[in-house]
Amino acid sequence: MDDKNKLQQNIKKAMNTSRFHSDKTTSVDEIGSGTKLHSTVSQPKPAFESRVKTPFAKKLKGFGIALLVVFGLAMTFTSKTGTVDVSGAANKALSEQTSTSLSAGTILLAKDEELSAQDYTIAHSSNKNNTKIWIWDYAAEDGDYVQLLVNGAPIGDAFFIKNKPVELTVPTVGIVQVKGIRDGGGGITYAVRYDLNSTTYFNSAPKGEMNTYTLELQQ
Amino acid sequence: MKNFFGNVAASIYCITVILPLSLILWFIPIGILMEINSIVKSGFSGQNAGFTFLGIFGLMFGISMLVPTFRRIYKKLPWLYVYIQVFMMDILILAVGSYILNIGFEVQNQARHTMFFWLMIATLIISRLIMCSYYKFRPIKIEKE
Numbered sequence: 001m002d003d004k005n006k007l008q009q010n011i012k013k014a015m016n017t018s019r020f021h022s023d024k025t026t027s028v029d030e031i032g033s034g035t036k037l038h039s040t041v042s043q044p045k046p047a048f049e050s051r052v053k054t055p056f057a058k059k060l061k062g063f064g065i066a067l068l069v070v071f072g073l074a075m076t077f078t079s080k081t082g083t084v085d086v087s088g089a090a091n092k093a094l095s096e097q098t099s100t101s102l103s104a105g106t107i108l109l110a111k112d113e114e115l116s117a118q119d120y121t122i123a124h125s126s127n128k129n130n131t132k133i134w135i136w137d138y139a140a141e142d143g144d145y146v147q148l149l150v151n152g153a154p155i156g157d158a159f160f161i162k163n164k165p166v167e168l169t170v171p172t173v174g175i176v177q178v179k180g181i182r183d184g185g186g187g188i189t190y191a192v193r194y195d196l197n198s199t200t201y202f203n204s205a206p207k208g209e210m211n212t213y214t215l216e217l218q219q
Numbered sequence: 220m221k222n223f224f225g226n227v228a229a230s231i232y233c234i235t236v237i238l239p240l241s242l243i244l245w246f247i248p249i250g251i252l253m254e255i256n257s258i259v260k261s262g263f264s265g266q267n268a269g270f271t272f273l274g275i276f277g278l279m280f281g282i283s284m285l286v287p288t289f290r291r292i293y294k295k296l297p298w299l300y301v302y303i304q305v306f307m308m309d310i311l312i313l314a315v316g317s318y319i320l321n322i323g324f325e326v327q328n329q330a331r332h333t334m335f336f337w338l339m340i341a342t343l344i345i346s347r348l349i350m351c352s353y354y355k356f357r358p359i360k361i362e363k364e
Binding site for chain 2 (some may be wrong): 055056057059060061063064065066067068070071074075077078142143145147156157158159160181182
């Protein structure tokens with residue numbers, strides 16, 4: 001008799017529990033000890049079953065989140081052209097190919113458009129032996145390569161020019177040349193800014209040819 | 220009625236997005252391997268196309284797994300989850316390898332090229348070993364509801 005009461009209590013307890021599986025059946029023999037009862041008690045299907053997440057749905061959700069994280073990371077690693085400057089100063093720089101107001105790293109075009117190749121003479125009154133220059137691609141990061149030469153000798157290896165400027169040091173007097181090594185498409189477009197005169201030169205170097213910048217000390 | 224519209228939406232997304240992308244998935248690892256080959260042969264770095272594809276596929280498959288309505292696709296085609304997971308892992312490993320090689324080839328220097336080539340090979344092997352061990356302990360299987 002005690003077993004029967006115990007059994008009833010267990011059933012009531014189970015019925016009041018909110019989390020259970022609808023397909024689970026509880027054998028009376030498992031609950032009651034000693035007394036042999038052959039009936040089984042099926043628990044009623046909960047009303048919220050459809051909202052219960054299955055392990056597979058959880059896996060899908062987890063992998064889906066991982067894929068979105070991958071998407072975010074992939075977009076970070078994919079090379080893309082930065083923000084194009086469309087200001088008046090930028091337009092003026094495109095037509096004149098020089099600018100004293102634009103900073104290093106300014107992007108003028110989203111796609112490569114070859115400007116005419118120019119050579120420049122930079123006269124200055126700096127007493128320093130060396131000066132900094134910054135070189136970058138002012139159009140699309142499409143795989144243009146250049147090499148820098150000072151007085152005919154290469155300083156370092158040829159490198160991929162990106163929208164992010166690369167800082168180099170060159171002598172204040174001498175000949176600086178930028179040699180076009182590889183055209184990623186649409187011409188080898190680059191800009192070089194001289195710290196010496198705070199001027200940026202937007203230029204184009206045909207493959208295998210050079211732009212010359214003659215640095216002179218003004219008397 | 221809600222169920223009907225859900226099924227229609229899931230079917231459209233499956234037919235127009237998931238199945239075509241699943242077919243293209245086959246060609247992406249081959250494409251990345253071809254890109255690696257062209258980088259090594261030309262001596263110049265490429266465009267990191269692997270990451271571009273990884274991003275696009277990650278977004279599209281990610282949406283299908285996160286939106287409950289679209290999750291029905293995987294209930295009907297349970298093999299798709301396994302297929303996508305394995306291919307995405309493969310593409311991720313190859314894209315990382317290709318990215319490393321691209322960094323190395325940004326500067327024209329033979330010693331640097333050789334170093335980054337072997338670094339890429341080591342990355343590919345180690346990543347594959349990690350992937351193998353992961354699936355050894357957590358085997359991937361086609362699951363049914």
